[in-house]
Amino acid sequence: MSHSRRVRLPENGPRAVVLDIEGTTGSLSHVRDVLFPYARERLAPWLTAHRGTAPWQQILDAVTTHTGAAHDEASALALLEQWADADVKAAPLKTLQGLIWAGGYAAGELYGHVYPDVPPALEHWKAQGTSRFIYSSGSIAAQRDWFGHTAHGDLRPLLDGYFDLTTAGPKADADSYRAIAADLGRAPAGLLFVSDVGAELDAAAEAGWRTVAVRRPDDERPAVTGHEAVASLTPLVSRPGPGRSTAPVGTHTQENPSDE
Ligand SMILES: CSCCC(=O)C(=O)COP(=O)(O)O
Ligand SMILES: [Mg+2]
Numbered sequence: 001m002s003h004s005r006r007v008r009l010p011e012n013g014p015r016a017v018v019l020d021i022e023g024t025t026g027s028l029s030h031v032r033d034v035l036f037p038y039a040r041e042r043l044a045p046w047l048t049a050h051r052g053t054a055p056w057q058q059i060l061d062a063v064t065t066h067t068g069a070a071h072d073e074a075s076a077l078a079l080l081e082q083w084a085d086a087d088v089k090a091a092p093l094k095t096l097q098g099l100i101w102a103g104g105y106a107a108g109e110l111y112g113h114v115y116p117d118v119p120p121a122l123e124h125w126k127a128q129g130t131s132r133f134i135y136s137s138g139s140i141a142a143q144r145d146w147f148g149h150t151a152h153g154d155l156r157p158l159l160d161g162y163f164d165l166t167t168a169g170p171k172a173d174a175d176s177y178r179a180i181a182a183d184l185g186r187a188p189a190g191l192l193f194v195s196d197v198g199a200e201l202d203a204a205a206e207a208g209w210r211t212v213a214v215r216r217p218d219d220e221r222p223a224v225t226g227h228e229a230v231a232s233l234t235p236l237v238s239r240p241g242p243g244r245s246t247a248p249v250g251t252h253t254q255e256n257p258s259d260e
Contacts, residue, residue, distance in 0.1 A: 016131035016184060016191050017236075018163070020171075021138060021146060023196030024214045025233075028221075030113035032087075038104055039097040040084045046100055047073055055099060062092035089137040091165040098142030105149045112146030114155065115216065121233035122158035135163040135180065135193070137171060172199040177207035194233070198224040212236065 022031040050056040051073065063076040071079070076092075083093040104110035125132050134143050140162040147155040163183075169176035181188045188208030195201050201211040201224065213224035217231055230236065 015129070016133060016160075016186060017125055018133045018135050018180065018191060018193045019233075020193075020195035020197070020200065020214075021134060021136040021143065023216065023219060024194055025114055025118045025134075026146065027113040027115070027216070028196070028219050034113075035097070035101060035110065036084065036087070038110060039100045040081070042100045042103075043080050043084065043096065044077055046096065047077055059092060059096050059099075062095060066090055066092050089165060089170065091139075094137060094139045094142065094165060098139035098145070101142055102145055105145045110149065112148070112150045114147070114150040114152055115232065116152070117232040117234045119152045119155060119158065121237045122155065124237040126158055131160045131184075132158060133161050133163065133180075133184075134159060135168060135171065135176075137165055140164045140167065171195075171197070172203050174203045174206040177204045177209055181207065181209070192236075194236070196221075196224065198226065201227045 019025050022028055047056060047059070056073075059080075060071060060073065060076050063071045063079055067079065080093050080096060082088070083090045084097075101110055122132055134147070136143050138146070143162045143164065144156060147159060163180055165171075168180050168183075177188070177191075177193065181191055184191070189210070192210040192212065193201065193204035194212045194214055195204075196214050196216070196219065198213070201213055205211050205227070211227045213227040213229040214233075215221070215223050215229060215231060223229060
């Protein structure tokens, strides 16, 4: 893996960094070994407990829309369980996982794992005038809960907005990065995407974005190739920037509207 000093944010013009969660800002194993099982064992109980309510109907409608075929609770549950078991990034599952996890955070049973280099990196970019966004397959509600419940405190004030499958599209699709750039009103060359997944980075690069691959030391998967690579966010913030302020614009889910 390279830890090259060539990693740089754009020198001029609007600048924003878009960060992945699982495997990048937070631990892959925490998502897969804690969050996913927590939701998996509660899929059926959640549907039973919420039967007939608006959120229950929203999930059934989402499964119907996603598959193009009508589903009742039993057939929707069967699909949701299949998707969960295969880690399929299907929006209806991601929405339901987020609803279930919300209960876990509220009960103090869950927390969002965030690596210690992440808060100072976000602080640095904020001070530098670089906008900070999250793009994850997890629902926006799940992303907010994750960053709102970390060992480093509530990190949401350090973030300008969130993108997910429903607002941007699949993460391995270049059109999703074009959609985010359009939403932010920014040229792709002024955007940096940081992720642990090569296919996502390839898609962002295809859309004209700058890319950096992350492979955390506790992550045993093979290194991502074809992109600048780092083991933490620290190399990305080692250079003092000119500090040009860039207000987020567009229809993305925006945090801190006065924070620019
Ligand atoms: C707290 S967000 C949960 C992450 C998740 O559900 C997921 O599938 C991981 O996707 P990512 O795009 O963050 O790698
Ligand atoms: Mg990831």
